[in-house]
Amino acid sequence: MTTRGANKQSFWSMVAVAGGVAAMVPGGALSSHTTALRIPPCGDASRSSAFFSLPHTYWSIVTGSFRSSGIAPLSTTAPLIVPPDATSSVARPSPSATTVTPTRMPREGVTAISSVCSRLPVGRRYDSPSRRRSPPALVIFGSGRRAQGTLPDHPERHELVPRRPRRGYGRGDREDHMKAIVFDRVGGPEVLALVDVPKPEVRAGGVLIKSRTIGVNFADTRFRQGQYAVPAKPPDTPGMEAAGVIEAVGAGVTNLRPGMRVAAFTSKAYAEYCLSPSFMVVPLPDSVSFNDGAAFLIQVLTAYHLLHTVDSTGPGRTVLVHSAAGGVGLAAVQLAKAAGARVFGTVSSDDKVALAKSSGADAIINYTRDKFADEVLRLTDGRGVDLILDAVGKPTFEEGLRCLAPFGHLALYGRSGGATDPLNVATLSPKSVKVSGFSLPTITRNFPDKTRESAERCFALLREGKLKLHIGKIFPLAEAAEAHRYLESRQSTGKLLLIP
Incomplete structure (x- = not known):
C-alpha cells in the first residue's frame, strides 16, 4: 500500500494500522517530511504490524485483520493508535503493494482501545501536548482537543476513558444555550x-421560564461579593426573581402550564x-405587567410579611421605615x-x-443629617414607635x-450599611423591647399557601390603587454591572430591573 503526504494543507492525515488495516482520518495535515508507507500482505493469523510517524499531526490507530485476498471491512468503532517506535517500521513504496481505499472515520472520535497488539506501551499517562517524542496522545476527532487518560497494564484489555470536557462558559450560540450574567470570582461589579451558558432543562416538580424582566435586589450584590x-460558587449567576412566560413544566406539575404569565x-x-419550583411561582x-411582576415579588412581599x-400592623400602631425611598x-410605607x-x-x-413623602x-x-431617634421621640411625644423595619x-x-x-419591636431584614455590633440582650429589658431577623x-420555601x-x-391593593410600584431604572441584561454600581451608590430609588 502506498500513500503520499507532502502537502501541509492536505485535509487527510495518514494513519498506520495495528494488525494490518489502514485508513485515512480527517483532522490534520501531513508533515512535509512524511515518508510513503508500504504494508505487505499478511496471513489470517498474523499480528504483525507496520507503522509510520506523522509529526505534529493527529495520531490514530485502527485494528483489524489483513487477508491475502484484500482488506477486511473497517469497523466504525475500531480503536486507533500509533506506537512511539513508528518511524523504525517505515518502508519504501512498491508497485506490488496492496492499495487501501480511504475511509472516513466517525466524527465522534475514539473512546476505547481493545485487543491492540502487545507492542503498545501501557501504564503511561498520555496527557502532554509538549511531549513530541513520547508515546502519542490520543485525540477526540471533531473536538480539536487531546483526550487524557491512563492505559492500564493488562495486556488483553487496553481502554482509555477520556477526561470529561470541562463545562465552559462563553461557548456556542446553539438553541440549547442562552445569555447569562456570570462571575468567575467574587468581587465588585466588574x-x-x-x-453564553447552557440553557437549563426543566426538572420534575419545576418549571422553565423564559424571562421578560428580572428584578435587582441588594442581596444580589452581597451574593456577588460572597x-x-x-454562598456563591463561582462561576455563578446572581438573581432571585424574574417575571416571564412558562416555556415548559416538569413531571408532576398540574397547576401551571406552558404559556402562562408568571413571576417566580x-x-x-x-x-x-x-x-x-412550581410552589414558588405566582401567576x-x-x-x-412583567415589569411590575418582577418589581412586586420580593420587595412587596417582604414588606407585607x-x-x-413578623408583627401585627393596624390602626393605632406607629411604624418607622428605614430606606423609605x-x-x-x-x-412598606404604602402597606x-x-x-x-x-x-x-x-x-x-x-x-x-419628596418620593418617600x-x-x-x-x-x-x-438620617444622615439629623438624629432620627430624637426626631421620632419628638413626633411621638417621647413614647417611641411600635415597629421599626431596618435594612440598613x-x-x-x-x-x-x-x-x-x-414592648416595641425592631425587625432587621438587611444590612446595607454593614453588620450590627454584637447585642447585649440585657439592654432590651428596661422597655421590654425585642429584636428579630427576617428573610x-x-x-x-416553607409556607407556599401563605x-x-x-x-x-x-x-x-394594586387593583384598588392603594399600592403603586415605583420603577427607579431599567437596564439591559448586559449592563448588570452598571445596575449593581447604581444600587450600591445609594442614589437609587424604587426598583431596579434588567431586561434580557
Whole structure:
C-alpha cells in the first residue's frame, strides 16, 4: 500500500494500522517530511504490524485483520493508535503493494482501545501536548482537543476513558444555550460578565421560564461579593426573581402550564431563562405587567410579611421605615398606611424626601443629617414607635433601639450599611423591647399557601390603587454591572430591573 503526504494543507492525515488495516482520518495535515508507507500482505493469523510517524499531526490507530485476498471491512468503532517506535517500521513504496481505499472515520472520535497488539506501551499517562517524542496522545476527532487518560497494564484489555470536557462558559450560540450574567470570582461589579451558558432543562416538580424582566435586589450584590447567607460558587449567576412566560413544566406539575404569565422566586435569575419550583411561582393577573411582576415579588412581599407576619400592623400602631425611598421601603410605607398605621420614614439624602413623602408617610427624616431617634421621640411625644423595619444595619441599629416604644419591636431584614455590633440582650429589658431577623425565603420555601395568599392580597391593593410600584431604572441584561454600581451608590430609588 502506498500513500503520499507532502502537502501541509492536505485535509487527510495518514494513519498506520495495528494488525494490518489502514485508513485515512480527517483532522490534520501531513508533515512535509512524511515518508510513503508500504504494508505487505499478511496471513489470517498474523499480528504483525507496520507503522509510520506523522509529526505534529493527529495520531490514530485502527485494528483489524489483513487477508491475502484484500482488506477486511473497517469497523466504525475500531480503536486507533500509533506506537512511539513508528518511524523504525517505515518502508519504501512498491508497485506490488496492496492499495487501501480511504475511509472516513466517525466524527465522534475514539473512546476505547481493545485487543491492540502487545507492542503498545501501557501504564503511561498520555496527557502532554509538549511531549513530541513520547508515546502519542490520543485525540477526540471533531473536538480539536487531546483526550487524557491512563492505559492500564493488562495486556488483553487496553481502554482509555477520556477526561470529561470541562463545562465552559462563553461557548456556542446553539438553541440549547442562552445569555447569562456570570462571575468567575467574587468581587465588585466588574466581575459580572455576559456570556453564553447552557440553557437549563426543566426538572420534575419545576418549571422553565423564559424571562421578560428580572428584578435587582441588594442581596444580589452581597451574593456577588460572597457575603450572602447562601454562598456563591463561582462561576455563578446572581438573581432571585424574574417575571416571564412558562416555556415548559416538569413531571408532576398540574397547576401551571406552558404559556402562562408568571413571576417566580428562583436562583441564577440574571439570564434569558430560569428554573423555579412550581410552589414558588405566582401567576400574574392580566392587569399586572412583567415589569411590575418582577418589581412586586420580593420587595412587596417582604414588606407585607414584615408588617403582618413578623408583627401585627393596624390602626393605632406607629411604624418607622428605614430606606423609605427604596423598593421595600416604598411598599412598606404604602402597606402600613393601607392598614391604618401612622408611618415615619428615613432616607439618606434630601433628594429622596419628596418620593418617600409621596408614598403616604406622615413624616420623612434624613438620617444622615439629623438624629432620627430624637426626631421620632419628638413626633411621638417621647413614647417611641411600635415597629421599626431596618435594612440598613450598623448605622441605624443602636439609635433604633433608643426610639422603640415599650414592648416595641425592631425587625432587621438587611444590612446595607454593614453588620450590627454584637447585642447585649440585657439592654432590651428596661422597655421590654425585642429584636428579630427576617428573610423572605423562610415564607416562600416553607409556607407556599401563605405566599400565594399574601400575593393575592397585594395584587388586590394594586387593583384598588392603594399600592403603586415605583420603577427607579431599567437596564439591559448586559449592563448588570452598571445596575449593581447604581444600587450600591445609594442614589437609587424604587426598583431596579434588567431586561434580557
